[in-house]
Amino acid sequence: MQLARVTGTVVATIKTPGLAGVKLLLVQPLDRHLEPVGGQVVAADAVHMAGPGELVYIVAAREAAQAMPDPFVPVDHAILGIVDAVTELPSDPRSEREP
Numbered sequence: 001m002q003l004a005r006v007t008g009t010v011v012a013t014i015k016t017p018g019l020a021g022v023k024l025l026l027v028q029p030l031d032r033h034l035e036p037v038g039g040q041v042v043a044a045d046a047v048h049m050a051g052p053g054e055l056v057y058i059v060a061a062r063e064a065a066q067a068m069p070d071p072f073v074p075v076d077h078a079i080l081g082i083v084d085a086v087t088e089l090p091s092d093p094r095s096e097r098e099p
Helices: 062-066
Strands: 002-010 024-029 041-045 055-060 077-082
Touching (some): 002 041, 055 062, 062 077
Antiparallel strands (some): 002 024, 002 055, 055 077
16 A cells, blocks of 8 residues: 555546446555655546545555456556545664664
8 A cells, every 4th residue: 555645637538337437536656754756647536535635545456456346447556545644653762772
């Protein structure tokens, strides 16, 4: 799973039957500090609620297809959830000590 920000929508005049009614959104993958990583990708909205500007988490490859109602649709990325907040826990001081 990876954090991403929805940056826009994609309009497709023709879709495979398994994607009928599924929104396609343009998302920018982010790192743990919410900074852009790589290029934007198109993701199918498996939660049916994501919109531009929202922070979401996405999956890629076979996991993306499995997230859809029809698990054999041709998608490379899917949105699995909308993120309300991101909190980074402090590092464990024990892991920074020398053995």
